[in-house]
Amino acid sequence: MTHYAFPPGGLPEQDEDPVGTAIFTTAYAVLPACTHRDIVTSLLPDWTDTRVWILARPLSGFAETFAQYAVEVAPGGGSKRPEPDPDAQAVLFVAEGTMSLILDGKHHSLTAGGYAYIPPHSAWQVHNPADNPLKFHWVRKKYQSVAGLSRPDAFVTSDLERTPTPMPNTDKWATTRFADPNDLRHDMHVNIVTFQPGGRIPFAETHIMEHGLYVLEGEADYLLNDQWVRVGPGDFMWLRAFCPQACIAKGHTPFRYLLYKDVNRHPALTL
Numbered sequence: 058m059t060h061y062a063f064p065p066g067g068l069p070e071q072d073e074d075p076v077g078t079a080i081f082t083t084a085y086a087v088l089p090a091c092t093h094r095d096i097v098t099s100l101l102p103d104w105t106d107t108r109v110w111i112l113a114r115p116l117s118g119f120a121e122t123f124a125q126y127a128v129e130v131a132p133g134g135g136s137k138r139p140e141p142d143p144d145a146q147a148v149l150f151v152a153e154g155t156m157s158l159i160l161d162g163k164h165h166s167l168t169a170g171g172y173a174y175i176p177p178h179s180a181w182q183v184h185n186p187a188d189n190p191l192k193f194h195w196v197r198k199k200y201q202s203v204a205g206l207s208r209p210d211a212f213v214t215s216d217l218e219r220t221p222t223p224m225p226n227t228d229k230w231a232t233t234r235f236a237d238p239n240d241l242r243h244d245m246h247v248n249i250v251t252f253q254p255g256g257r258i259p260f261a262e263t264h265i266m267e268h269g270l271y272v273l274e275g276e277a278d279y280l281l282n283d284q285w286v287r288v289g290p291g292d293f294m295w296l297r298a299f300c301p302q303a304c305i306a307k308g309h310t311p312f313r314y315l316l317y318k319d320v321n322r323h324p325a326l327t328l
C-alpha cells in the first residue's frame with residue numbers, strides 16, 4: 058500500500074548521541090527525518106491546534122523562490138485565513154488523515170494522496186474534521202504573473218487517480234505530473250517522482266530550477282553537488298539552482314518523492 062512520509066515528531070532520548078546526518082551548504086541542504094522533532098516546530102498566526110515544520114524558505118538573496126512546510130493539524134484545528142500573502146499560490150499534499158478544504162466557496166474532502174493546487178488571490182480554508190491528526194505538505198511560492206497570461210485555475214486531485222509518465226528510455230523512472238507541463242500559466246510544478254528498485258537519474262542533472270524534495274517512501278543514494286547521501290522516508294533535500302543531482306534507488310520497494318521546481322519564467326536580470 059502507498060505510504061506518504063511525514064516528520065516523526067517526538068523527542069530524542071537525552072542519552073542519545075547527536076546524529077550528524079544533517080547537511081547545510083550554500084548549494085544544498087539535507088534535513089533528515091530524525092531532525093524533525095517536536096522542539097523545531099513553528100506556530101503560525103490564524104492557525105489553531107496546528108504545528109509546522111518549516112523545511113525551506115527564501116534565505117539568502119540568491120533568489121530562492123519557495124517555502125515548504127510539513128503541517129500537522131490536531132482534530133478540530135485549522136485555519137480560516139491560512140495564507141497571509143494574496144500573491145502566494147500553494148500546493149497542498151495530504152500524507153495522513155482527512156483535510157476539509159474550502160476553495161473559492163466549494164468544499165473538498167482530501168485523504169492520503171490528495172492534492173490541491175491553489176492559485177494566488179484565492180479564498181480558502183483548511184480544517185481537520187476527523188478524530189486523528191491531519192498531516193500534509195504545503196509548498197508556497199509568490200506567483201510571477203506575465204502580461205497576457207491569466208492566472209492558473211485551481212484544481213483538486215489525488216496521486217491515486219494519476220498515471221505516472223515514464224521518462225525516456227526507461228521503465229524504472231516515472232513522473233506523476235499534476236499541472237500540465239505545456240500550460241505556461243504555471244510558474245511552479247509540484248510532481249511526484251517514482252523510481253523502481255535500481256532505477257536512476259543516470260547523469261548529474263544541472264539546471265536552473267530549484268528543488269524542494271521530500272522523500273515519501275523508499276530509499277536511494279542521492280547525489281547533491283559532489284556528495285552522495287543515503288536518503289529515506291521523511292528526509293528533505295533543498296537544492297539551489299544549478300546544484301548537480303543524480304540518484305540510484307536502493308532497496309526492494311519504489312523510491313518516491315514530492316518534487317517542487319520553478320518553471321516557465323525568465324530569470325530576473327540585475328545590473
Ligand SMILES: NC(=O)N[C@H](N)C(=O)O
Pocket residue numbers: 250262266268302316318
Ligand atoms: N531531481 C529530480 O528529480 N529532478 C527532476 N528530473 C526534474 O528536475 O524534474
